[in-house]
Amino acid sequence: KAGVTQTPRYLIKTRGQQVTLSCSPISGHRSVSWYQQTPGQGLQFLFEYFSETQRNKGNFPGRFSGRQFSNSRSEMNVSTLELGDSALYLCASSESPQGYEQYFGPGTRLTVT
Amino acid sequence: AQSVTQLDSQVPVFEEAPVELRCNYSSSVSVYLFWYVQYPNQGLQLLLKYLSGSTLVKSINGFEAEFNKSQTSFHLRKPSVHISDTAEYFCAVIAGGTSYGKLTFGQGTILTVHP
Numbered sequence: 001k002a003g004v005t006q007t008p009r010y011l012i013k014t015r016g017q018q019v020t021l022s023c024s025p026i027s028g029h030r031s032v033s034w035y036q037q038t039p040g041q042g043l044q045f046l047f048e049y050f051s052e053t054q055r056n057k058g059n060f061p062g063r064f065s066g067r068q069f070s071n072s073r074s075e076m077n078v079s080t081l082e083l084g085d086s087a088l089y090l091c092a093s094s095e096s097p098q099g100y101e102q103y104f105g106p107g108t109r110l111t112v113t
Numbered sequence: 114a115q116s117v118t119q120l121d122s123q124v125p126v127f128e129e130a131p132v133e134l135r136c137n138y139s140s141s142v143s144v145y146l147f148w149y150v151q152y153p154n155q156g157l158q159l160l161l162k163y164l165s166g167s168t169l170v171k172s173i174n175g176f177e178a179e180f181n182k183s184q185t186s187f188h189l190r191k192p193s194v195h196i197s198d199t200a201e202y203f204c205a206v207i208a209g210g211t212s213y214g215k216l217t218f219g220q221g222t223i224l225t226v227h228p
Contacts, residue, residue: 048214
């Protein structure tokens with residue numbers, strides 16, 4: 001099976017803009033989780049979707065949102081970008097209905113200038 | 114809430130030496146445990162998992178980890194490391210029940226293998 005894919009791989013945006021990142025899970029995986037990775041804060045959970053429903057959410061401001069489509073593909077959106085949003089955004093998918101064993105994509109490197 | 118502590122931020126070793134990367138967790142409920150490895154400019158690769166059964170789990174490339182419930186630990190070991198094992202290693206936990214899809218990670222341990 002193909003692994004988790006994320007597009008784009010690299011992105012440069014300006015403060016105040018918005019951005020949409022895309023994630024295609026492993027075929028058959030219905031749980032999709034998103035994480036932010038920064039040198040200072042490490043890996044932090046953003047949210048998880050299963051069957052188009054957000055089941056869990058991390059401690060991030062409302063500028064961070066996501067959605068999942070009927071084919072399990074997921075997108076996350078960040079509005080009104082801040083410099084501190086510069087990070088590697090990782091998507092992971094799981095075959096487990098509880099989202100336990102997760103397989104990660106290569107990530108999207110977002111730079112905000 | 115769960116938390117994970119990786120006791121060493123950096124571990125330098127020589128090639129063919131043994132290594133142990135330490136991980137402790139805290140949780141009030143049962144957890145499932147994982148080790149992930151990250152190479153530069155890449156995503157995370159699942160290295161080992163403990164879901165149930167034998168407390169000693171092994172990977173295909175020689176790593177092993179042992180779940181110790183009484184000490185709330187899940188240390189990663191390899192008897193003989195290679196240059197190619199140089200990477201950052203993350204310990205992660207997820208609580209059983211309703212922690213849907215939420216892995217909690219440690220801060221990572223950078224393993225550097227010297228020739």
